[in-house]
Amino acid sequence: MKRINIIAWDNGFGLTRHIRLLSDALRTGGFHVTVSSIRRGKLRKWFRPLAMHLRQLWMRLSGSDKLGRFDANIMIEHVRADYLGFARVNLFAPHPEWCLPIDVALLEKTDGTLCMTHHAEPIFAGRGSRTAFIGFTSEDRLDASVPRERAFFHLAGRSQNKGTEQLLAVWRKHPEWPTLTVLQSPHTAKPGAATANIVHRVDYIDDAELRRIQNAHRFHVCSSETEGFGHYLVEAMGVGAVVLATDAPPMNEMITADRGITIAYDRTGTQHLATTYFVSEAGIVDAVERALALDEAQVETMGAAARRWFEDNDRAFPQRVAAALNQMC
Structure with missing residues (x-):
């Protein structure tokens, strides 16, 4: 069973729902799913990169095989450089309208882009990224008992x-x-x-x-x-x-x-x-x-x-x- 690590900002709104829907789909597909939630805050912003670097350094020095414990990282919306060393394969699941210059610069360090729309495919293929169309889904909000x-x-x-x-x-x-x-x-x-x-x-x-x-x-x-x-x-x-x-x-x-x-x-x-x-x-x-x-x-x-x-x-x-x-x- 492949182990997948989803990395995204857990914002309590759309991205939180996005994480849940992707996690459910992956589990349905037979994958083992871990969610690494990114939280906002100045202390987290300053100290997370250092903590992640020390964690990777300790793994290398100790000879731990946990460094590559995930088969793939899926990074939603932004490429998270701090997490690149924790999976054999790093995949980007972008929203083009929020894709920053730093994300584009880090594309070469990823192994591919998971595109949620066909519109996104040429955007990232044109920047040298290997792409695969996954589309997406949304919550089922149907309630037939409500008068229209x-x-x-x-x-x-x-x-x-x-x-x-x-x-x-x-x-x-x-x-x-x-x-x-x-x-x-x-x-x-x-x-x-x-x-x-x-x-x-x-x-x-x-x-x-x-x-x-x-x-x-x-x-x-x-x-x-x-x-x-x-x-x-x-x-x-x-x-x-x-x-x-x-x-x-x-x-x-x-x-x-x-x-x-x-x-x-x-x-x-x-x-x-x-x-x-x-x-x-x-x-x-x-x-x-x-x-x-x-x-x-x-x-x-x-x-x-x-x-x-x-x-x-x-x-x-x-x-x-x-x-x-x-x-x-």
């Missing part, structure tokens, strides 16, 4: 890459549209003028209430500028919603015409290694109007197709991870 309504939901959370400000600005111009509920962290929210058809919740809610909201809305607007994978988008597919998503990679890898509605963009930018795509006002108007024009049968058909994709992707994820690790190791 023809309203729109946008889960902004703490992210500043969701196109939230543009979405709110366009919605304020269309008082005839149904209600848009936006859930956003106080750390990033910029509440604007109150509008009758916008419910802007700037707070934290418990998971049960979030799940209810996700299931209650027929339409989820995911106007992302970029995504490392897109958990909030895939969770929306999982509840059988009609997802309105940016018509750009990697968002349109998941959202296609048969299981969602794409939103046109009108300009691009960059964030570290990722290209960012900014949805246009005309693109939002067109996508929302197309959603409103769907009859109930069409909404059900599109939502069912999204749910099927979610189930198929979730079922295949452990197999993709296992195949990539067996190849890389």
Whole structure:
């Protein structure tokens, strides 16, 4: 049984969920999993490299075979140089939009890159890294007991890459549209003028209430500028919603015409290694109007197709991870 060490910042939010989902998939695939959680704090930042160096030095001097006790490290989001000596194979599982210059510089010390989107493959292959596509999966948030309504939901959370400000600005111009509920962290929210058809919740809610909201809305607007994978988008597919998503990679890898509605963009930018795509006002108007024009049968058909994709992707994820690790190791 191969021993895999997952190394990532345990931030209590998206990365914590990311660690859990990957761990579950690896165990399903027959791997033994250890999680080395990175914690934040100045003392940890200063003393962890020294502690890791002393640990490796002691292992070498003592002749311990524990130095290579892991078959592979999987480093999520950043390459952790302190851990390179603790596995025979070191693999990087990046989010291109958060991939720093130091991560790029350390790529040559890794043995390959596990790509969560097809969009990421040429980014890292072009920098000389051996790549393998694993995709990813998200939590299953489906609750069929929740009544559905023809309203729109946008889960902004703490992210500043969701196109939230543009979405709110366009919605304020269309008082005839149904209600848009936006859930956003106080750390990033910029509440604007109150509008009758916008419910802007700037707070934290418990998971049960979030799940209810996700299931209650027929339409989820995911106007992302970029995504490392897109958990909030895939969770929306999982509840059988009609997802309105940016018509750009990697968002349109998941959202296609048969299981969602794409939103046109009108300009691009960059964030570290990722290209960012900014949805246009005309693109939002067109996508929302197309959603409103769907009859109930069409909404059900599109939502069912999204749910099927979610189930198929979730079922295949452990197999993709296992195949990539067996190849890389």
